[in-house]
Amino acid sequence: MTELTGGSALPQERRVVTAIPGPKSLELQARRTATVAGGVGSVLPVFTTRAGGGVIEDVDGNSLIDFGSGIAVTSVGASAEAVVRRASAQLANFTHTCFMVTPYEGYVEVCERLAELTPGDHAKKSALFNSGAEAVENAVKIARAYTKRQAVVVFDHGYHGRTNLTMALTAKNMPYKHGFGPFAPEVYRVPVAYGYRWPTGPENCGPEAAAQAIDQITKQVGAENVAAIIIEPVLGEGGFIEPAKGFLPAIVQFANDNGIVFVADEIQSGFCRTGQWFACEDEGVVPDLITTAKGIAGGMPLAAVTGRAEIMDSAHAGGLGGTYGGNPVACAAALGAIETMRELDLNAKAKRIEEVMKARLAVMQEKFPVIGDIRGRGAMIAVELVKDPETKAPAPEAAGALAKACHAEGLLVLTCGTYGNVLRFLPPLVIGEDLLNEGLDIIEAALGQL
Numbered sequence: 001m002t003e004l005t006g007g008s009a010l011p012q013e014r015r016v017v018t019a020i021p022g023p024k025s026l027e028l029q030a031r032r033t034a035t036v037a038g039g040v041g042s043v044l045p046v047f048t049t050r051a052g053g054g055v056i057e058d059v060d061g062n063s064l065i066d067f068g069s070g071i072a073v074t075s076v077g078a079s080a081e082a083v084v085r086r087a088s089a090q091l092a093n094f095t096h097t098c099f100m101v102t103p104y105e106g107y108v109e110v111c112e113r114l115a116e117l118t119p120g121d122h123a124k125k126s127a128l129f130n131s132g133a134e135a136v137e138n139a140v141k142i143a144r145a146y147t148k149r150q151a152v153v154v155f156d157h158g159y160h161g162r163t164n165l166t167m168a169l170t171a172k173n174m175p176y177k178h179g180f181g182p183f184a185p186e187v188y189r190v191p192v193a194y195g196y197r198w199p200t201g202p203e204n205c206g207p208e209a210a211a212q213a214i215d216q217i218t219k220q221v222g223a224e225n226v227a228a229i230i231i232e233p234v235l236g237e238g239g240f241i242e243p244a245k246g247f248l249p250a251i252v253q254f255a256n257d258n259g260i261v262f263v264a265d266e267i268q269s270g271f272c273r274t275g276q277w278f279a280c281e282d283e284g285v286v287p288d289l290i291t292t293a294k295g296i297a298g299g300m301p302l303a304a305v306t307g308r309a310e311i312m313d314s315a316h317a318g319g320l321g322g323t324y325g326g327n328p329v330a331c332a333a334a335l336g337a338i339e340t341m342r343e344l345d346l347n348a349k350a351k352r353i354e355e356v357m358k359a360r361l362a363v364m365q366e367k368f369p370v371i372g373d374i375r376g377r378g379a380m381i382a383v384e385l386v387k388d389p390e391t392k393a394p395a396p397e398a399a400g401a402l403a404k405a406c407h408a409e410g411l412l413v414l415t416c417g418t419y420g421n422v423l424r425f426l427p428p429l430v431i432g433e434d435l436l437n438e439g440l441d442i443i444e445a446a447l448g449q450l
């Protein structure tokens with residue numbers, strides 16, 4: 001079968017030749033521990049030498065199957081041909097001028113692509129930044145400037161970053177917020193439509209959760225005080241929660257009716273990850289502003305806020321920006337990543353990954369009741385693990401044990417979820433189907449040994 005590696009020359013195979021992590025990784029880990037701040041963690045301390053397609057090679061000569069994509073970043077692979085070619089050429093020409101000092105075409109071209117690809121056919125503008133958190137912060141600045149209001153509404157299980165304002169927007173205390181307060185004011189959290197755990201069942205969840213959220217906003221904040229409502233169309237760190245059908249359209253309608261800027265945080269779910277350019281397209285949602293990062297630039301740091309021209313233009317000249325925002329090498333990489341997504345039709349590839357994964361996981365769920373829920377879209381798939389399918393008591397130990405067992409066999413998987421009990425799968429969209437199935441074999445074997 002043909003392998004879409006996005007141009008990576010790396011052998012697309014799993015190869016385990018030492019314990020994982022191996023001796024050279026352990027040596028480097030000791031040096032790292034002596035010099036890198038303890039607050040910066042690593043899921044799996046194998047030190048990387050090369051990565052591409054669906055694999056990560058380490059210093060000990062192991063080749064791991066990658067079900068993480070560096071947290072949904074390397075959707076086109078970690079060394080995609082078009083990204084390497086365009087970024088290298090840019091690097092040789094100039095590394096930086098600062099767009100706010102003397103501009104360059106790549107920045108403008110990325111904004112043109114964002115206007116084409118994001119939902120809605122209204123006039124759009126963009127501003128570029130370095131990280132997802134920075135994009136979210138700027139979306140709030142823009143929404144406040146436009147509405148002349150202050151309050152920001154976010155949701156249970158939401159994740160928006162680690163800076164001071166985005167910590168306040170993020171739901172989960174440990175590890176993101178614990179000990180790091182005080183947090184930014186004028187942030188209000190309301191319920192989200194988490195179908196699997198909704199008391200009256202998933203069928204009723206969308207409309208009921210929307211009614212609760214809107215009631216809280218109206219009664220506790222006042223719609224006329226709200227600048228922005230920010231939501232991930234598929235909640236990422238919170239556990240790959242797809243808001244139950246009807247929830248997002250109801251919230252968008254409420255925002256529209258009340259002059260509130262609706263912001264879709266597509267930093268994890270965007271750029272073909274869910275089988276569409278953006279996850280909010282699934283229910284025909286057209287956000288006022290959309291934040292992107294992660295998958296946008298094939299691994300180079302780049303982020304964006306894109307939205308209605310009249311909203312984007314409400315911040316005064318000089319009010320937005322940053323020294324490195326929209327760095328030329330990162331912009332060139334983004335153009336290469338977008339070219340790869342189009343040429344390899346990575347939306348179709350994400351849908352195929354969903355088909356393969358969900359079919360195999362459904363068979364596993366029959367055998368292993370620890371799998372309470374299978375969810376997600378495209379190549380953003382997760383299983384929520386429970387102690388008992390009736391009580392749905394979360395099983396974070398099972399998630400930890402499974403991840404560990406997979407790592408030992410040379411499959412990189414990540415966990416997530418408010419309760420730490422979700423195993424999430426974010427393979428590069430260019431992963432070969434053989435590797436995908438081999439990864440699923442490892443998960444199945446690990447479930448058997450649990």
Ligand SMILES: *Cc1c(COP(=O)(O)O)cnc(C)c1O
Binds near residue numbers: 134160161236237268
């Ligand atoms: C990762 C993430 C962020 C933060 O992005 P950084 O680049 O880590 O700052 C914000 N929102 C969502 C939905 C994310 O997944």
